[in-house]
Amino acid sequence: MTHSNSLFDLTGKTALITGSSQGIGYALAKGLASAGAGVVINGRNRDKIDRAAEALQADGANVHKLAFDATDHGAAQSAVDQFEAATGSIDILINNAGMQHRTPLEDFDPEMFEKLLNTNISTVFNVGQAVAKHMIGRKQGKIINIASVQTSLARPGIAPYTATKGAVGNLTKGMATDWAKYGLQVNAIAPGYFDTPLNAALVADPTFTEWLENRTPAGRWGRVEELVGAAIYLSSQASSFVNGHILYVDGGITASL
Numbered sequence: 001m002t003h004s005n006s007l008f009d010l011t012g013k014t015a016l017i018t019g020s021s022q023g024i025g026y027a028l029a030k031g032l033a034s035a036g037a038g039v040v041i042n043g044r045n046r047d048k049i050d051r052a053a054e055a056l057q058a059d060g061a062n063v064h065k066l067a068f069d070a071t072d073h074g075a076a077q078s079a080v081d082q083f084e085a086a087t088g089s090i091d092i093l094i095n096n097a098g099m100q101h102r103t104p105l106e107d108f109d110p111e112m113f114e115k116l117l118n119t120n121i122s123t124v125f126n127v128g129q130a131v132a133k134h135m136i137g138r139k140q141g142k143i144i145n146i147a148s149v150q151t152s153l154a155r156p157g158i159a160p161y162t163a164t165k166g167a168v169g170n171l172t173k174g175m176a177t178d179w180a181k182y183g184l185q186v187n188a189i190a191p192g193y194f195d196t197p198l199n200a201a202l203v204a205d206p207t208f209t210e211w212l213e214n215r216t217p218a219g220r221w222g223r224v225e226e227l228v229g230a231a232i233y234l235s236s237q238a239s240s241f242v243n244g245h246i247l248y249v250d251g252g253i254t255a256s257l
Contacts, residue, residue, distance in 0.1 A: 192250025
């Protein structure tokens, strides 16, 4: 008989979290480490990666650092291949790298639109494919893509971001459809509005905060630590038959008109 706690135990697993030097990615790295996983901190800024790794190591986490630009397909493939050869298997991937840009659609800079596509969608494909090639050989692996409430809802001024997160949701379903037969589980977490560096301007805006508190059934901003349980679940044996699912962690905002 399997003990319920063992279903969520990540001891002996290694998790790569893209964009994990701050915000949601850092919180997820810390959370998975608390469940026993070794974590691989990723980003483009080596100083930020070093600081994040040091903080996690101070808490007793087993930490690796892997600096590469996830928007660069070749760089992602090379970094993953080298890590697998030199250090060990990546058992869990969380595709967290992302960005936001707020401008009315009629004034949206096409170069910024392309940057959003590359940062929010291409990274999921690039790193997902690189890691999946190794997972397929092992006949097991967990991939979690970070989607958004904008996977299913829109707000003024962020139409291109909404398009990218809708794509993340459907790419998640496509990954699951192609790779489940190889023993992989591919799912997404769709956060609501969380107090993160990405949302700093909104958090500082009392008008927006009042709107959000009134619009969200839970009546508040989310805390990044509240995403950890969902990440552990989707990373663990507990979700062995969950595939292509988008798990909204949003205080009820997508459930309520």
